[in-house]
Amino acid sequence: QVPLVESGGGLVQPGGSLRLSCTASGFNLEDYNIGWFRQNPGKEREGVSCMSGPYMPPLYEDSVAGRFTISRGDDKSTVYLEMKNLHPEDTGVYYCAAGSYRTYCSIRERLYDYWGQGAQVTVSS
Numbered sequence: 178q179v180p181l182v183e184s185g186g187g188l189v190q191p192g193g194s195l196r197l198s199c200t201a202s203g204f205n206l207e208d209y210n211i212g213w214f215r216q217n218p219g220k221e222r223e224g225v226s227c228m229s230g231p232y233m234p235p236l237y238e239d240s241v242a243g244r245f246t247i248s249r250g251d252d253k254s255t256v257y258l259e260m261k262n263l264h265p266e267d268t269g270v271y272y273c274a275a276g277s278y279r280t281y282c283s284i285r286e287r288l289y290d291y292w293g294q295g296a297q298v299t300v301s302s
Contacts, residue, residue, distance in 0.1 A: 179204050179275050179291040186271065186296030189263055197258040197296055199273030204254055207231070209275040210282045211256045212289050213247060215298075217269040224284020225271070226258065236282055241267070263300045270295040 185197040199211070212227040226247040228235040235247045246259040256273060274289035 179206075179209070181273050181275060181291055181293035183271065183273055183293040183296035186298045188299045188301065190302050191263060191265055191300055193263050193300070194259070194261045195263065195298060197260070197271055197273075197298070198250075199256045199258075199293060201254050201275070206256055206275060207249065207253050208278060209291075210278055210288070211247070211249075212274045212276065212282065212284055213245075213258045214272045214274060214284070214286065215267075215269040216272070216295075217266070220269075222272070222286065224286070227282035227284050228256075229279060229282040233280065233282070236284060238284065260298070263298075265300045268298060268300050271298055272296075 179201050182200050210229045213225045216222040226237045228247050244262045248257045272295045273293045275291040276289035
């Protein structure tokens with residue numbers, strides 16, 4: 178079991194920025210593929226971004242490409258999702274997830290075994 182904890186959510190105005198953190202104390206997240214997902218009000222959960230090894234390019238869902246950046250922390254137990262130029266439709270609960278390492282990551286939920294509790298992001302004026 179990998180205990181993932183998200184933090185950094187909150188209320189931000191359209192065009193603003195937030196950085197979400199996903200931490201698993203005592204675990205090396207470099208051993209796992211990491212995904213970020215979100216669930217908007219009234220919609221199904223969707224994949225936002227994912228990453229595998231340090232030399233493989235991350236993957237982004239089309240609506241966030243160019244605005245969101247996924248990265249790993251130097252401590253090896255933290256992953257970040259930097260979100261810029263936020264839109265109201267980015268509002269939702271954001272989850273990080275960890276799954277078995279694969280060369281290429283995917284934002285399909287079934288490939289992830291461990292999930293955090295979620296962090297609320299609200300984009301509103």
